[in-house]
Amino acid sequence: xxxxxxxxxxxxxxxxxxxxxxxxxxxxxxxxxxxxxxxxxxxxxxxxxxxxxxxxxxxxxxxxxxxxxxxxxxxxxxxxxxxxxxxxxxxxxxxxxxxxxxxxxxxxxxxxxxxxxx
Amino acid sequence: xxxxxxxxxxxxxxxxxxxxxxxxxxxxxxxxxxxxxxxxxxxxxxxxxxxxxxxxxxxxxxxxxxxxxxxxxxxxxxxxxxxxx
Amino acid sequence: xxxxxxxxxxxxxxxxxxxxxxxxxxxxxxxxxxxxxxxxxxxxxxxxxxxxxxxxxxxxxxxxxxxxxxxxxxxxxxxxxxxxxxxxxxxxxxxxxxxxxxxxxxxxxxxxxxxxxxxxxxxxxxxxxxxxxxxxxxxxxxxxxxxxxxxxxxxxxxxxxxxxxxxxxxxxxxxxxxxxxxxxxxxxxxxxxxxxxxxxxxxxxxxxxxxxxxxxxxxxxxxxxxxxxxxxx
Numbered sequence: 001x002x003x004x005x006x007x008x009x010x011x012x013x014x015x016x017x018x019x020x021x022x023x024x025x026x027x028x029x030x031x032x033x034x035x036x037x038x039x040x041x042x043x044x045x046x047x048x049x050x051x052x053x054x055x056x057x058x059x060x061x062x063x064x065x066x067x068x069x070x071x072x073x074x075x076x077x078x079x080x081x082x083x084x085x086x087x088x089x090x091x092x093x094x095x096x097x098x099x100x101x102x103x104x105x106x107x108x109x110x111x112x113x114x115x116x117x118x
Numbered sequence: 119x120x121x122x123x124x125x126x127x128x129x130x131x132x133x134x135x136x137x138x139x140x141x142x143x144x145x146x147x148x149x150x151x152x153x154x155x156x157x158x159x160x161x162x163x164x165x166x167x168x169x170x171x172x173x174x175x176x177x178x179x180x181x182x183x184x185x186x187x188x189x190x191x192x193x194x195x196x197x198x199x200x201x202x203x
Numbered sequence: 204x205x206x207x208x209x210x211x212x213x214x215x216x217x218x219x220x221x222x223x224x225x226x227x228x229x230x231x232x233x234x235x236x237x238x239x240x241x242x243x244x245x246x247x248x249x250x251x252x253x254x255x256x257x258x259x260x261x262x263x264x265x266x267x268x269x270x271x272x273x274x275x276x277x278x279x280x281x282x283x284x285x286x287x288x289x290x291x292x293x294x295x296x297x298x299x300x301x302x303x304x305x306x307x308x309x310x311x312x313x314x315x316x317x318x319x320x321x322x323x324x325x326x327x328x329x330x331x332x333x334x335x336x337x338x339x340x341x342x343x344x345x346x347x348x349x350x351x352x353x354x355x356x357x358x359x360x361x362x363x364x365x366x367x368x369x370x371x372x373x374x375x376x377x378x379x380x381x382x383x384x385x386x387x388x389x390x391x392x393x394x395x396x397x398x399x400x401x402x403x404x405x406x407x408x409x410x411x412x413x414x415x416x417x418x419x420x421x422x423x424x425x426x427x428x429x430x431x432x433x434x435x436x
Binding site for chain 3: 172173175176177180181184185188189192193196
Binding site: 002003006007010013014017018021022047049050051055056057058059064067068071073074075077078081082084085086088089090092093095096097099100 | 207210211213214217218221225228230231232234235237238239241242243245246252253254255258259263266267270273274277280281284285331332336399400419423426429430433
């Protein structure tokens, strides 16, 4: 189960990178990046999972004394939570720049932006 | 959940996510690509729930699939027209 | 297409690395040292039942300050990029179709409920799944619903900025108070930890997470409002 999820995450990363490198439309590049972002999050959560354990929340099912033997690793989850929030920030920033570029040039085709090309 | 059922359901979600990601990077209309990227996020949030990460599942559902998709559409609405794929 | 070949070769190499990683990966059967420490000490030291919240707000609270700072910078840069200089005088003159009766009436019913759910999620962050970031996103989605109902509605940027900066300031002040009255920066034990599992427990965590929720909600709202107020070009 962990292997399936990790393979999915890796495939999503590769597909997202492929889309980002081959598409010409800036908006599609951003969409591809967000797919790759989701793949990274899936891998991190899958690494933290341990078979037969439950979520890191103490309640009747997970008494405090047995917590270390019953819960999965909480650290990757905290990391992924941060990653998702920052991911939205990055996506918003990319979209704002894309809008600005469109305003400047009237197109979103990346091959038309050749000022810095050598 | 059942021991036998979990890998099968995970596999189902994995196939659905890869299919949606394929749509997101290959389909002609950008609006469908954006919706497909949102679908990948939504399926990922259900997967996080299977992996005993309810906090992450909530965040992904609210932020990754909700707000991100709407931000994409706000920008798409502004740049539509005069723009060929 | 030489370019496509190079891209495929690059991805092939990356894929081989991933496969090598997956073959060498064996899942842990025991918690590692850090995870074990958090699992064993959260209940006594922090008093929160949700260990992820305890890590985000207290053990790794400094990183969370950095995270909300990054979000603030993002919102500020988006506002700067999309500002139109002097927009006074020529207000938005877009011809928009009237939003339907169903959407308008539904939003009057739903917006208060969504705001209430957001507040519930970030106040109960130390007990149940959820917390400031999720609650903030839910609050921002209420703003989004209002934007969808009436795209020409004018949101007060000043109010958003005030909510955002006051909650950020209080967050840092509570952190500094921890330096004087408890173990260190952002220590949550400036308030009593209380009984495990009750609403008023875990010291300052509910207060801090509510402030984070307000701040994140204001930041997301400002991003949404800025992107929505851009004109058609």
